[in-house]
Amino acid sequence: MIINFKGAKTYIGTGGKSLDVSKMTLCFLHGAGQNHLSFIQQARFFAYKGYSVVVPDMPAHGFSDGNPCKSIKENAEWINDLLVELNLKDVVVIGHSQGCLVALELNRILKSSLEALIFVAGSNEIPVNQFLLDLSKENPQKASEMMVTWGHGIDGDMSINKWPGHSHYGEGNNIMCMNKSTALRYDLHACNDYSDGIDAAKNIKVPALAVLAKNDQMTPLKSGLKFLELIKNCETHTLDCGHFLPSERPMELNSIINSFLSKLK
Amino acid sequence: MSENYKFDTLSLHAGHIPDKETGSxxxxxxxxxxxxxxxxxxxxxxxxxxxxxxxxxxxxxPTVAALEQRLAALEGGASALACSSGMAAMHLVVSAICSSGDHIVASSKMYGANINLLQHTMPRFGVNTDFVNPNDPEAIKRAIKPNTKLVFGEVIGNPGLDIMDVPEIAKICNSKNIPLVLDATFNTPYLMQPFKHGANIIVHSLTKWLGGHGIAIGGAIVNGGNFDWGDKDKFPTISGPHFALGGISFWEEFGPSALIAKIRAEGMYNFGPSLSPTNAFHLMQGIETLPLRMKKHIENTHSILDFLVNHEMVEWVKHPDLETHPDHEVAKRILPKGSGSIVAFGIKGGREAGKAFIESVQLASHLANVGDAKTLLIHPGSTTHSHLSSEAMKEGGLTDDMIRLSVGLEDINDITKDFERGFRAVKKLNK
Structure with a gap:
């Protein structure tokens, strides 16, 4: 659905179902340079399982207009305001990559009722090398292509996809091209500059789930495991794939999330 | 580790990893x-x-999907769909994008079945086409109307071998927010990848060079993922609510792969032109050697061009790699590895000479296909177009002395020896 939010056209994927605020809401937060299409195989799946699903395109991403947020805190505030605007109450926040950092900050400020946090291919910090930061300004398309290549495991290289006929690389590059050209640069700087992750992780009081990727080159497994040591009682799973876990291992991820959610009910 | 494998490697591996259970x-x-x-x-x-x-x-x-994912990787597309033939692919694309009242701009110099579909069949369903010269980008621009939903052409035209200036035409389509759909059968992704030149959708007859061995009919659509379908008034069945799945918007739910998702949910579901798994397997076997075969096809084609251009019995030779071809400069720019392995030539002596040549060669096969590993020939004047007068053939861009040659992979000396046999028969006839 498209709404006018903070004066800008804002797109929110709902998984093909109308938003029902009386149900538990799953709020999916996309990663750097991504948009709602990161969660193609999660949005419809959970919407058809009876959850209310919101997958916002952050400002300047996907179908949303506006200017990109400049920091992780600004992203979290924007999401918080959106959840208030939509009158969503029982919310489970599911972040992928940068979305995990936003979820950490959101945990501190969320005025709606936060039921649980789910981290997918995440960490408490995402340092970005200077080469990629520079490239995202000089040639965002090239930077996107490099991220899509680094971000996938062997399934990307070999054009293996659970969705018949789809290519991780071809689809991934074009998803990133749908964003405004400045979006990736702001996202990468926001990730690189974020340094409150340790405190934010220690501050988590709600049930938490983490699904990490064994061959993750963007937020390495080692960094993810270190992050999880900061969270009390975090259920942890590791899947054999790359950073783009939601599209590389959709069924396994959905099954883990579904099982975790069933314990919350 | 991410490797970003190259074309030759992807031809062999893309779309399949041995499974842990059987190790096949x-x-x-x-x-x-x-x-x-x-x-x-x-x-x-x-x-x-x-x-x-x-x-x-x-x-x-799963077997067909491996083929689809191999094609998507080789073309650099977002997604692909394989179907029963190249014509099925063409019809699936047209019917997915167009509805009654819509308009198409298409090349006037294309394969007969492509023209028949657009000129005679689709108008019965309210979709009309204006045909324009593919070498005239301005004519294409002028032909576009408010209800034009796609521009269609062949990268290398069949049988005239006209070359579309893809980057120029893509710019026009992009400025009008209309997808450029190209039949890339004659070039294959080895010679040219149309998405890199701005095209949006590719259709293939896999039967030809991609399969390459004349054993299986198949087609495919490869979706670049680089077209914005978001205009709900222009593309209501892709971006607006669709009757399937409770009003799904393919554009919102699948973004770059919206077209393929729609074709699978509607075209394959309702029309049913599926590819058999066994044919998918045969076609993939062909693709494994595509780079090797295309190199040899081009090498043999260039040798046969030298042979024909200098032969006393040959009236004319047409191929885009020859400087005499009107689209030679465009071909050099967009097809630097070569412009395919189809050659058209005329034999001195007209229709009867062409017939005598065809009936005298013994290595080259006389049949109605192209892109086989074996050398193939056909003489339209005595076969497919035998019912037409010389004047009527000229109107269709054909001449009655014309031979269409699909250059194969045999030893070049054996091919030229075989042709000499044909020319000797023509000489006897001319005496």
């Missing part, structure tokens, strides 16, 4: 119509397009 190195042929669901919930997920997977071979199949 070759892509298995999943000769099945359907797939056992583990639960009703799983079945519902597949029907609702919540997740990817297979539910019925008319819609998708």
């Amino acid at each position: 190195r070759a892509v298995p042929i999943y000769q099945t119509t359907s797939y056992v669901f583990n639960s009703t919930e799983e079945a519902a997920s597949l029907y609702n397009m919540e997740v990817g997977g297979h539910l019925y071979t008319r819609i998708s199949n």
Whole structure:
């Protein structure tokens, strides 16, 4: 659905179902340079399982207009305001990559009722090398292509996809091209500059789930495991794939999330 | 580790990793119509397009999917769909994008079946086409109307071998927000990848060079993922609510792969032009050697061009790699590895000479196909177009002395020796 939010056209994927605020809401937060299409195989799946699903395109991403947020805190505030605007109450926040950092900050400020946090291919910090930061300004398309290549495991290289006929690389590059050209640069700087992750992780009081990727080159497994040591009682799973876990291992991820959610009910 | 494998490697490997259970190195042929669901919930997920997977071979199949993913990788596309023939692919694209009242701009110099579909069949369903010279970008621009939904052409035209200036035409389409759909059968992704030049959708007859051995009919659509379908007034069945799945918007839910998702949910589901898993396997065997074959096709083509251009019995030779071809400069720019292995030439002595040549060669096969590993010939004046007068053939861009040659991979000396046999027969006739 498209709404006018903070004066800008804002797109929110709902998984093909109308938003029902009386149900538990799953709020999916996309990663750097991504948009709602990161969660193609999660949005419809959970919407058809009876959850209310919101997958916002952050400002300047996907179908949303506006200017990109400049920091992780600004992203979290924007999401918080959106959840208030939509009158969503029982919310489970599911972040992928940068979305995990936003979820950490959101945990501190969320005025709606936060039921649980789910981290997918995440960490408490995402340092970005200077080469990629520079490239995202000089040639965002090239930077996107490099991220899509680094971000996938062997399934990307070999054009293996659970969705018949789809290519991780071809689809991934074009998803990133749908964003405004400045979006990736702001996202990468926001990730690189974020340094409150340790405190934010220690501050988590709600049930938490983490699904990490064994061959993750963007937020390495080692960094993810270190992050999880900061969270009390975090259920942890590791899947054999790359950073783009939601599209590389959709069924396994959905099954883990579904099982975790069933314990919350 | 991410490797970003190159074309030759992808030709062999893309779309398949040996499974842990059997270790089968070759892509298995999943000769099945359907797939056992583990639960009703799983079945519902597949029907609702919540997740990817297979539910019925008319819609998708694991062997066919390996072929599709190989093609998507070789073309650099977002997604691909394989079907029963190149013409099925063409019809699936047209019917997915256009509805009654819509308009198409197409090249006037194309394969007869492509022209027939657009000129005679689609108007019965309210979709009309204006045909324009593919070498005249301004004419294409002038032909575009407010209800034009796609521009269609062949990168290398069949049988005239006209070359479309793809980057120029893509710029025009892009400025008008109209997808450029190209039949890339004659070039294959080895010679040219149309998405790099701004095209949006590719159709292939896999029967030809991609399959390459004349043993299986098949077609494919490769979707660049680089077209914005978001205009709900212009593309209501892709970006607006569709009758399937409770009003799904393919553009919102699948973004770059919206077109393929729609074709699978509507075209494959309702029309059913599925590719058999066994044919998918045969076609993939061909693709494994595509780079090697295309190199040799081009090498032999250039040798045969030298032979024909200098032969006393040959009236004329047409191929875009010859400087005499009107589109030679465009060909050099967009097809630097070569412009394919189809050659048209005229034999001194007209229609009867062409007939005598065809009937005298013994290595080259006289048949109605192109892109086989073996050398193929046809003489339209005495076969496909024998019912037409010389004047009528000229109107269609053909001459009665014309031979269409699909250069194969045999030893070049054997091909030229075979042709000399044909020319000797023509000489006897002319005496």
